[in-house]
Amino acid sequence: METRDHSVGARIGMWLFLLSEILLFGGLFLLYAVYRSKHPGDFHAASMELSRFDGTLNTAILLTSSLTAVAAVFSLQELNKPKRTIFFLGATIAFGAAFLVVKAFEWTAKFEHGLYPNAAVLMKRPPGEILYFGLYFTMTGLHALHVIIGMTVLSVILAFIVRGKATQERSAALENAGLYWHLVDIIWIFLFPLFYLIT
Amino acid sequence: MAYTRYVYIWAALIVLTAITVTTASLNFGRVGILVVLAIAAIKSTLVLLYFMHLSSEKRLLLKLLVPIAICTLAIFIGLTFTDVLYR
Numbered sequence: 434m435e436t437r438d439h440s441v442g443a444r445i446g447m448w449l450f451l452l453s454e455i456l457l458f459g460g461l462f463l464l465y466a467v468y469r470s471k472h473p474g475d476f477h478a479a480s481m482e483l484s485r486f487d488g489t490l491n492t493a494i495l496l497t498s499s500l501t502a503v504a505a506v507f508s509l510q511e512l513n514k515p516k517r518t519i520f521f522l523g524a525t526i527a528f529g530a531a532f533l534v535v536k537a538f539e540w541t542a543k544f545e546h547g548l549y550p551n552a553a554v555l556m557k558r559p560p561g562e563i564l565y566f567g568l569y570f571t572m573t574g575l576h577a578l579h580v581i582i583g584m585t586v587l588s589v590i591l592a593f594i595v596r597g598k599a600t601q602e603r604s605a606a607l608e609n610a611g612l613y614w615h616l617v618d619i620i621w622i623f624l625f626p627l628f629y630l631i632t
Numbered sequence: 633m634a635y636t637r638y639v640y641i642w643a644a645l646i647v648l649t650a651i652t653v654t655t656a657s658l659n660f661g662r663v664g665i666l667v668v669l670a671i672a673a674i675k676s677t678l679v680l681l682y683f684m685h686l687s688s689e690k691r692l693l694l695k696l697l698v699p700i701a702i703c704t705l706a707i708f709i710g711l712t713f714t715d716v717l718y719r
Contacts, residue, residue: 459705500642503683619676626668630656
């Protein structure tokens with residue numbers, strides 16, 4: 434029976450999907466840019482309330498998780514060492530969980546100050562601040578959802594490797610999961626300055 | 633070990649993060665915003681080229697996908713602002 438290498442097709446398909454993800458977040462970045470230009474003062478005041486330390490910590494965590502993700506792909510594709518891949522995938526998933534824990538603390542602190550979508554305290558604030566926190570929760574929330582999906586996908590691939598279903602010759606799924614994880618990292622690379630650094 | 637090149641890229645990303653946080657805390661105003669966004673662009677380029685292996689990608693289609701996405705977004709954002717700013 435003829436066997437074919439579908440890894441190129443799989444990669445093209447993955448990149449097309451990533452393109453649609455870029456446009457999805459791109460639309461939200463556009464909303465952010467327009468509202469920021471309409472309410473620069475309110476955005477300034479609201480962005481001062483975010484914890485820059487938490488944002489920086491999460492950036493470092495996610496960048497490191499990208500390193501372990503690429504190390505996982507490299508260990509299988511180039512070195513054919515599945516045990517190392519399993520270790521690096523586990524580390525990547527753990528870093529993803531750490532990111533979510535920091536995010537949870539951050540959101541909890543905001544909730545305790547009465548800052549969440551449609552909260553009575555928030556609705557009394559100027560319109561630009563309501564928009565800022567709306568965008569903050571929507572965009573970081575959608576990003577956190579992507580982190581959860583990425584961790585799920587990586588866990589499935591991890592199980593594949595443990596069972597010997599993903600190997601050096603059949604590594605397209607691992608590679609594509611890695612691409613997804615890096616894209617989630619790139620989105621955060623832009624969310625971080627927009628919400629935490631530009632005031 | 634061949635992991636080292638990835639570790640270098642990671643180190644560069646961490647250093648760029650430190651620079652961008654420092655820049656932001658020094659309050660350079662509009663210039664600061666440009667610097668912070670430029671560093672985000674550099675960081676994502678590093679991830680795309682080295683972690684996502686676009687630097688060794690041979691297929692033109694895949695090489696061009698990200699520039700196409702960026703151009704599409706630039707058109708969206710640019711056209712929207714011609715409306716928003718001059719209304």
